Amino acid sequence: MLQLLYRSCGLLLLLTGPALASAINTSSGWNMPPGVTDISREIYSLHMIIFWICVAIAVVVFGVMFWSLFVYRKSKGAKPAHFHENTTVEVIWTAIPLAILVIMAIPATATLKKIYDASDAEIDILVTGYQWRWHYQYLDQDISFFSNLGTPRSQILGEEDKGDFYLLEVDNPLVLPVGKKVRFLFTSNDVIHAWWVPDLAIKKDTIPGFINESWTIINEPGTYRGQCAELCGQDHAYMPIEVRAVTEEVWLSWLDEQRETAAAEAASGEREWTLAELNERGAGVYTTYCAACHQADGSGMPPAFPALRGNPVMTSAEGRDKHINAVLFGRPGTSMPGYGTTLSVNDLAAVITYERNAWGNDTGDAVQPSEIRALLDR
Amino acid sequence: MLRALQAVLAAFFGVQSERNRQRDFQQSSPWPYILAGLFMAGVFVVLVLLVARWAAAS
Structure with a gap:
């Protein structure tokens, strides 16, 4: 009987041992990554x-349990003890977990203190969540841009094979220098998002009307990818x-x-296109900002997202002002947001022109950036 | 009063012996226990505050 127990224990180890070992190996993808900053390595350890x-607690607890089950089984004539309460045992089983928790809290507190110390940063970056893209503003460098999904829609729709970084690639990445302390300020333009990059060990909610703070010093050059972690x-999956x-x-x-x-872009807003x-x-611009709802072929998803192809607003001269107004300022009461503050005048003029000429809308209208600028400045 | 404090400490820890429980429930008034409970809750808050201050400063 004992032999059977040994055999089954051995079998269990044989089965779970390699799985456990490979799961702990960080390259397997099952464990959390050690990351590329001092803080992320501390969190990992x-x-x-x-x-x-x-693991040690599980081995001790289940070891005693299974040993008792096996050695003091009924067929061996074991008789159960009948007693009520044992204060000494109760004190011990309360004090030991308490001690373990306190021991774990000491190094955790030391790391937490470092995580919250965003002082003396050399670079400040404001990260703003949008539905569904990130905006980065380098506060001391006078640079800001949107970071949109870089995966082509054809891969999402299954018309093309998925790339290596499917849904983890963007058009404009956040570029940071290694070895410098960077402070992030997080906020949101609409709903709660969360900026999560495992290799930097940062996961912070971005909340409208609130500013959250975090910091990093990246040790190694490289590309580190993350996702929005708040539905x-x-x-949500495309930012x-x-x-x-x-x-x-x-x-x-x-x-x-x-x-x-940025200077060239501003200058080109003045000329005729x-x-x-x-x-x-x-x-x-249409693919990045409009196609998710209005579809690549302009057919929309009525009634929530109206079709643009053949839409009288896009095909008639009378609809022109209404069209420009909808793109710039949105349509209150619907899910159409205004892009007047999000996109550049060049992008706005271009996308409106595209919508008035694509998919057989052939109006021949060219909406100039200067016209958009005049409307936005009004 | 000392007995009440002892009962409150045992309650905070979460373990009390049956003998002490019987003794506590034979008291005529619950007020010493309620006051001791409020007092110890205050002491606990101050203690946590001090530990947090000390941890943040060190």
């Missing part, structure tokens, strides 16, 4: 310490986070590049 404490509506950590020189040249692009230019740019 805390996690492992507590994990092993739990925020239809495209990933991509952080690109680079050396300081690369970061500085990236900053210059961003400023140049051709219809072809507007349509080409508008197609890209």
